[in-house]
Amino acid sequence: MIPTVSASGLTLRFGGTRALDDVSVRLAEGVTGLLGPNGAGKTTLLRVLATAVPADRGSFTVLGHDPGTTAGRLDVRRALGYLPQTPGFHQDFSAFEFVDYVAILKELTDRTARHREVRRVLEAVDLSDVRGKRIKRLSGGMRQRVALAAALVGDPGFLVLDEPTVGLDPEQRMRFRELIAQAGEGRTVLLSTHQTEDVAMLCHRVIVMAGGRIRFEGTPAELTDRAAGRVWSSTERDPAARAGWRTGTGAFRNVGDPPEGADLLEPTLEDGYLLTLDGETAEVAA
């Protein structure tokens, strides 16, 4: 793997809370998923990598640029596309105007080339037909695509997406996955999400965070493999299971250390994720 983004020992405290605790990651071209429960430090890591907040300790580079210097930070920002967790919009702007505005803030100065680029990204997110429509008149899914277009404009080498599929209906989510997959071709994408399906379908790498620390870094298959032999079916919820829930068939799916002779099931990435958290969350209930 040739790393495009490399972070070492990132630590950041908010008051008494250690939001990032000695985080070191390496990202390469393609989509990397960032999983973790609420408060795990995902958004904080994204904001540090996006140069929105400086880390108390540690360092990182993006495409070889060190944000520790003014010039380096500028270079990182030039190489960056960022889709925030709850993107804001200038509601009275049209989709085209908003993306054009972001393009100007990305310092694309040639008006003709910039407008060509804005049209390109709006076409890439399938918004060409509504590019003149005011943002306040667009649906939530369309707005999210406007935000993605704004992140993509200028063709950044490093794309940071913070929970981009939250609030989207299944069809919109599927459409968004296609867009993210396309965006991951030829650039580094870091995708923070709660949706393990997103990671399973999109990502070639996955990072699991909890309590401000990295708990896992590898491929989705490796994360899934963590649950191999640790998922079983039973007619009642197994009290020894770390998590268990009744499935559509009426049987219970248990994750943890199975009893001898248990009816083992094929593990999923979610099972591996749950086992990786190892008690960090108790969100899955019977």
Added chain:
Amino acid sequence: MSAITGTIPQAAPTGVEPPARGTESRAAAILALARFEARELLLQIPVLVFLAVYVGYAGWRLFIGGDGMDDFPVLQDADRATQPTPMLLAVAVFICVNRAVLRSRRQSTDQHFDILPMEHWRRTVAHALSVLPLGAITALVVGFQYTWAALKPGAVGHGSPAELVVGPLMVLLAGVLGVLLARVIPVGFVAPPFVIGAFVLTTLVSAATQGKHWVSWLGPVVVEEGADPFPSELLGRPAAWHALYLMGLAVLLLCLAVLISGGRTWLVKSVAAVALAATAVGVAGQSPGEPASLIAARTKASVTPEKVQTCVQHGRSTYCAFPEWTGRIADWADAVDRVQSRAGGSAGGERLTVRQRIDARYGLQSDAAIAPSTTPGTVTVGTRWGGNRLPEFAVGVASVLVTGNEDAAGKRCDARVVTTMWLALSTQPDPIKSLRDVRLDDSIEGSAIALAPTNPVSMSAQQTTVVRELLQKPHYSVAAKVKAHWTELTSAKTSTARVAELLGVPADGKATAADSGSGSCEE
């Protein structure tokens, strides 16, 4: 930092042009944002409405709503007449620019935008620059207003570029102030109360300081308008210092906004220091008030105008004007000739001296009336011309022809009033309209005061009737009778009824009690 191995992919994957690099390109990015924001600003409803009101009002004044005096503009007044009207536009610009700066905060895009390459302070500069097109539009309107006035054949005097730049500078200053306010108090609803607060504060300060010169000049526009325009050299307005003050202040406020936004570069600090110095110099230059030399010059022009005037012989008469008004002498001579041509006796050939007079001793805003000249055969003319000033001047000329001098209020009575008013008004293109225009109550019936450059003429109801009847007749049919009976018509002993009889018009009965003391020689 952990070691990185391999080659890092640097290039953008789809061959899009790379973002701006280098100082010039980054400046180009600021200009691109300024252009975008300028377009947005021009589309804001308050700006559109007040721009339309401003341009519409200016156009209406130029093409529709002006009076006759607008055909004879005095350019040292025309320049500063352009200043107050952009005020509402400036207020709209202030509020809309403030909203534009706070747009990101209001719509939660600020955190996202803060990690984009263009820094906060560069965006601040762009917002300030976005006001330039509106400043340029204001400059165009001001330039058009002034040029339109200057190109009129009746224009006299000299305008000042420093007075002309005040309107555009006020718009720019308002925009920059809106930017600064947004950076200091980043709350959207603050701008409108700020405007009201500024207005209240200005009023209170003005009242507390009783309009002291140095306080007045701290405001963007200083309106000083009196009854009559002054020669340029007697204005005493520190226009150039004021323009420097406004310009310095605008740049200083911009620098403060940029510094607050994080642009603490040596260049910004240096420009701020220069702007502060320019503002201070401007304030110091405009503050001292009127120098003794100016007051002496105003007194001289008021009391002994002959010492500063140029006199020209035109026909039988002599015309003396302040140097900037010599171009009006032909108009005055034309008016004098027309009145004199209808006078009889020696008055038809009398050598008059028409002297331009002002009373500048009480400053630009004085409404002091000009005292009548005591010199026989001297007619006063003011510094305004056109509109009502033409029949008023004709009344002044006729009055001197009939009574001998301007200082003859007690002698301007009975037949003399009728003769004076007919002489003056029968020479006008529309005599009845002119009768209405010169009378204070705009009527052509009853008693009233008729205006003249110095002493007004008091007309009784009976005199009004006779004059009106005479003006409704063809002037040539009256003129012969006037010349034939000139001595009797200009005698203080001839009654109004007798004038009517001599000139063949009804006298509308005798003078009423209401006419007592109004145009009668009996008192």
